[in-house]
Amino acid sequence: MFAHLLEAAGGYTRLxxxxxxxxxxxxxxSRHDEVRFALGHTDADGDAFAAGIDAGARHVTHLYNAMPPLEHRRPGPVARALLDERVSVELIVDGIHLAPDAVRLAIRAAGPERVTFVTDASAAAGLGDGHYDVAGREIDVVDGAARLTGTTTLAGSTLTLAAAVERAVSQLGVPIADAVRMASTTPADRMGWTDRGRLVAGARAHLLALDDRGRLLRVLAAG
Known part of the structure; x- marks a missing residue:
């Protein structure tokens, strides 16, 4: 089945x-090296999660969310992910999915070289509050939080990556160089891409210009 899925994706499957x-x-x-595996959307305990890393997974999908919580007697997958230097971890820094100290803890434990900012954004991102049909699912966006209609279940986010960087810098006190690294260089490195996510000759010149508080000033496509 996995081979059929890869074929249907036409070579675009990366993670x-x-x-x-x-x-x-x-x-x-363990059998497939043509794509990278991330662990997530899981009920695994710490040992089962560690077994996934040992098998070859090297990334964790939106740490804390859609997995057992960090507890002092059952630290589970969150602790295993933060302590294992083989894996990188994603954070949704929208002020909704994670409390500020959860973000700070992950960055302190794993460092900017292992933390990647992601949006988990749905098609409702950028549209403002309202009621939307996204991929056949009804979603209500209220105060920027997207939830399945009639429930308290988060349905992705309305975050942009530039907004994640700004929030990390202006509200969480993350140094701007670290925030930019976690939104560009670290994810590129973790995906094995050397032609993006860095300011070097020959790399793709898709750039965001920010002020010293991380606010987006200008977008440059191909320079």
Whole structure:
């Protein structure tokens, strides 16, 4: 089935999120090197999560969210991900998915070289508050938070990556160089891309110009 999915994707598959506790997951991770695997959307305990890393997964999909919480007697996948230097971890820095100290803890533990900012944005991003049909699911956006209609379940976010950088710098006290790295260089490095995410000769000149508080000033496409 996985081979058929890769074929249907036409070569565009780069990163696949998988729950390591599912039957066959570890074998799937260890047998395929044409794509990168991330662990997430999981009910795994710490040991099952670590087994996924040992099998070859090197990334964690939106840390803290859609996985067992960090507890002092059952630290689970969150602690394993932060302590294992083999993996990078995603953070949704929108002020809704994560409390400020959860973000600070992850950055302090893993460092900017292992933390990547992501948006988890739905098609409602940038549209403002309202009621939307996104991929056949009804979503209500209220005060920037997207939830499945009639529930308290978060349905992705309305975050942009530039807004994540600004929030990290202006509200969480993250140094701007670290915030920019976590939104560009670190994710590029983790995906094995050397032609983006850095200011060097020969790299793609898709650039965002920011002020010293991380606010977006200008967008440059191809220079």
């Amino acid at each position: 696949v999120t998988i729950a390591p506790e599912l039957p066959g997951a570890l074998e799937l991770i």
